[in-house]
Amino acid sequence: MKKKMFTILAKLNKILLPSFSKKQLDLGKATKFQLAIIGWRYYVTTKALG
Template identity: 50%
Template sequence: MKKGLFKVLLKINNAILPSLIKKDPNKLTTFQKAVLGYRYWVLTNVLD
């Protein structure tokens, strides 16, 4: 159940949220850092 929920969240993230791969993490705004952290949190929970 938990893993299925995170898989759905991952698909929504990939469709809606911007990709921040090519940006320097030190130059990101606070909001962009929050988005990056949220995407990382969802990804790690999918892979567990």
């Protein structure tokens, strides 16, 4: 049940949240908000795969 929920969240993240890797964002110059988005996407993706 949890894995399915995280899979759906991962799909929503892909649609709604910006992809910083495509924009070649430098993590050293990223704002705290951008880092929070990156962290959230990482957390959801790892839970969906695990």
